[in-house]
Structure formats: structure tokens, C-alpha cells
Amino acid sequence: MDTGSLFTPLAVRGVTLANRIVMSPMTRGFSPNGLPGSDVAAYYKRRAQGETGLIITEGVGVDHPAALGEAGLGENSIPVLAGEQSVAAWRRVTDEVHASGGIIFPQLWHMGPMKEANTGPFPAASPLRPSGLWGPSGRTTSLNAGYMERVMPPTRPMTDTEIADVIAAYGRSARFAKAAGFDGIAIHGAHGYLIDAFLWAETNQRTDGWGKNLAARSRFAVEIVRAIREAIGDTMPITFRFSQWKQQDFRARLANDPHELEQILAPLADAGIDIFEASTRYFNRAEFPGSEMNLAGWVKKVTGRLSMAVGGIGINKGYYDSMAGVETSAQPDLTPLLDRFSRNEFDLVGVGRSLLHDPNWARRARLGEPFLGFSNDSLARLT
Numbered sequence: 001m002d003t004g005s006l007f008t009p010l011a012v013r014g015v016t017l018a019n020r021i022v023m024s025p026m027t028r029g030f031s032p033n034g035l036p037g038s039d040v041a042a043y044y045k046r047r048a049q050g051e052t053g054l055i056i057t058e059g060v061g062v063d064h065p066a067a068l069g070e071a072g073l074g075e076n077s078i079p080v081l082a083g084e085q086s087v088a089a090w091r092r093v094t095d096e097v098h099a100s101g102g103i104i105f106p107q108l109w110h111m112g113p114m115k116e117a118n119t120g121p122f123p124a125a126s127p128l129r130p131s132g133l134w135g136p137s138g139r140t141t142s143l144n145a146g147y148m149e150r151v152m153p154p155t156r157p158m159t160d161t162e163i164a165d166v167i168a169a170y171g172r173s174a175r176f177a178k179a180a181g182f183d184g185i186a187i188h189g190a191h192g193y194l195i196d197a198f199l200w201a202e203t204n205q206r207t208d209g210w211g212k213n214l215a216a217r218s219r220f221a222v223e224i225v226r227a228i229r230e231a232i233g234d235t236m237p238i239t240f241r242f243s244q245w246k247q248q249d250f251r252a253r254l255a256n257d258p259h260e261l262e263q264i265l266a267p268l269a270d271a272g273i274d275i276f277e278a279s280t281r282y283f284n285r286a287e288f289p290g291s292e293m294n295l296a297g298w299v300k301k302v303t304g305r306l307s308m309a310v311g312g313i314g315i316n317k318g319y320y321d322s323m324a325g326v327e328t329s330a331q332p333d334l335t336p337l338l339d340r341f342s343r344n345e346f347d348l349v350g351v352g353r354s355l356l357h358d359p360n361w362a363r364r365a366r367l368g369e370p371f372l373g374f375s376n377d378s379l380a381r382l383t
């Protein structure tokens with residue numbers, strides 16, 4: 001198994017990644033009052049020392065009161081990029097990563113409908129939903145029944161002012177990220193959170209310019225990309241994570257065919273996205289009938305931008321299976337990944353749980369050393 005192809009550099013705007021291995025964003029409530037400390041810096045530094053080409057941080061709340069809920073992690077332990085204190089705290093993280101030769105982007109996050117009322121750093125801030133809908137009932141999901149019961153009742157649609165406020169919040173947080181020394185910005189546009197709730201017809205039933213058709217449903221994301229680009233200038237790359245699946249519905253589809261995918265994502269490419277992260281549970285699956293190509297392959301093809309494959313790299317079970325305790329093991333044979341990569345299907349590979357378990361995963365892949373056996377325990381330790 002020759003992994004050499006993954007260890008070629010990639011230049012994106014003003015940043016050069018040493019290799020194609022990217023740490024996938026993984027939430028971990030270890031930042032009291034939203035501020036990452038020296039343990040968080042050490043956690044990311046270990047992945048940089050382990051030769052990870054690009055680190056995308058855990059989801060980081062944007063500078064908006066309704067951005068974060070509790071998410072089962074204890075009040076206010078999810079980090080934010082909001083205000084000078086957070087800039088100083090993140091500066092320590094980026095300094096440590098840079099000192100180890102790493103590159104790091106924060107994943108900017110607004111939970112939208114997934115925030116539960118009366119939780120998070122601003123409990124009184126009502127959860128925001130494009131049309132007041134949390135999502136359809138009776139779909140395949142791993143969310144618990146109590147939570148579903150509390151969030152299902154419809155609320156009111158977002159007002160134009162609320163939409164403008166959230167867009168501006170992304171711009172401010174991107175500015176804070178730049179001041180904190182981050183090398184680029186990653187946008188969380190997936191998994192049923194606010195941006196995805198605009199993209200998805202089930203949660204966006206607006207009939208105005210923010211929802212009346214596919215293009216209108218992309219407009220919120222486009223405006224966010226513009227606000228971020230305006231805040232950070234031309235040299236820092238921006239990535240956009242999207243997914244067909246939602247936490248509200250594992251079988252959801254944003255795009256039923258490549259043409260729809262293009263209609264949804266091409267406006268984002270035009271607005272300044274450099275890399276699309278295709279969040280799937282298994283990278284090795286065909287996305288649309290008639291071709292073996294996966295979602296990362298299709299997004300590269302229809303947008304002409306760089307793309308990243310995600311899901312089950314180096315590991316044999318999907319994220320939700322292993323979170324539910326299904327026995328999961330390391331998948332030492334990277335041949336299916338390398339075959340697709342060598343066909344130029346995608347440019348980067350996103351590694352989540354494997355890198356959580358083993359900070360030296362990228363180095364091991366380069367040297368052809370055996371990977372460590374995976375244990376679900378590492379999902380709880382998050383060190």
C-alpha cells in the first residue's frame with residue numbers, strides 16, 4: 001500500500017498544505033465559558049506534530065446569542081469566536097499548532113434549529129429556524145425521544161433582520177479568527193444546523209427570496225460566504241461542509257442528481273468557497289445511480305473546486321454506529337481510498353475518529369506503520 005500520493009503538497013490561495021490529510025471537525029466540550037485553554041492547544045498541537053496536513057477545529061460558535069445550545073456537553077463548554085477574550089484564547093492554540101508546522105481553520109457553527117430552547121450561553125435567545133420548522137417527524141434519526149418532543153413544535157420563521165444579524169455575526173467571527181491567527185475558515189453548512197436548514201426544503205418552506213427555490217435556499221449560505229470573504233480578504237481559504245443527511249433525517253437528500261447539486265453549490269463556489277467538504281458516513285459509496293463516484297467526486301466535478309472526502313477513513317463503522325457503541329475497528333487497508341484518490345476523484349481526505357484515537361495517524365499513514373486498533377472509548381475521552 002503506497003500512500004505517497006496523499007503526501008503531496010496542495011496550495012490554496014495563500015496557504016500551502018504539506019499533505020492531503022485533514023482532521024475532520026469534532027465537537028468536544030472542553031472550553032469553559034467558551035474559551036479554549038492550554039489543554040485544547042495541546043490537543044491540536046499533538047495532531048500537528050503527528051503530521052496532519054490541515055486541522056479543522058471542533059465546531060466554534062459564531063458571535064450570535066442563539067448560535068449554541070448545550071448539546072449534552074454541559075453548559076458553555078463549546079468554544080466561541082466572539083470578542084477579544086476568545087481571540088486571545090485561540091491565539092494560544094494557533095501559535096502552538098504553527099510552532100509544530102501545522103495549519104488550522106476554525107469551524108464556524110450556528111446550531112439554528114438544533115439549539116434547544118433555554119440552553120447554551122444565552123438561554124433566553126430563541127432557537128432560529130428558517131420557517132419555524134425543526135424538521136419532519138418519523139424519519140431515521142439517533143436523537144432521543146425527549147429532545148425530539150421538546151423541539152418538534154413549530155416556532156416562527158426568521159425575520160429579515162434576524163437573517164441579516166446572523167450573516168453579520170459570521171463576518172465578525174471570521175474577523176476574530178483572522179486576528180487569532182487562523183489560516184483559513186471552515187463553514188459548517190451540514191447536518192441540519194442553521195445553514196443546512198436553509199438549504200433543505202423540509203426546513204425551508206419560505207416563499208420569499210430566502211427559500212422560494214433551490215437558488216433562493218442557497219442564498220443565506222452565499223451571503224455568509226460573502227461576509228466572511230469581506231472580513232478576511234483574498235489570501236485565506238474558505239471551506240464549506242455540506243451533507244445530504246441530516247440529524248433530523250439520516251436518509252434526507254438535498255440534491256437528487258448532479259444537476260441539483262450544481263444548482264445548490266455552484267453559487268457558493270462563485271461566492272468564494274475554495275474547498276467543499278462532502279460529509280458522508282462512508283466515503284466509499286456511489287452517490288448517484290450510473291456512476292461509482294462518491295459525493296466528494298461529484299462536488300469537485302460540478303463546481304470545479306477542490307473537494308474533501310469524509311466518512312469511515314481508516315475505520316470500519318460509520319460515525320453514528322460507533323457513537324451508539326457498535327463495535328468498531330481500525331480499517332488498515334487504505335487501498336479503496338487510494339484508488340479513488342489516484343483517479344483524482346477528490347483532493348483531500350477528512351479523518352475524524354481515527355485521528356481522535358491516534359494523533360499520529362497521518363505520520364503512520366506516511367510511514368506505512370500499522371494503525372492502532374480503534375476503541376470506542378476514545379470517543380468519550382476526546383484527548
Ligand SMILES: Cc1cc2nc3c(=O)[nH]c(=O)nc-3n(C[C@H](O)[C@H](O)[C@H](O)COP(=O)(O)O)c2cc1C
Nearest residue numbers: 024025026027058059310311312313319351352353
Ligand atoms: C465526537 C465527534 C464530534 C463531531 N463533531 C462535529 C462537528 O463539530 N462538526 C462537524 O461538522 N462534524 C462533526 N463530527 C463529524 C466528523 O467531522 C466526521 O464527519 C465523522 O466522524 C465521520 O468521519 P470519520 O468516519 O472519519 O469519523 C463529529 C464526529 C465525532 C466522532
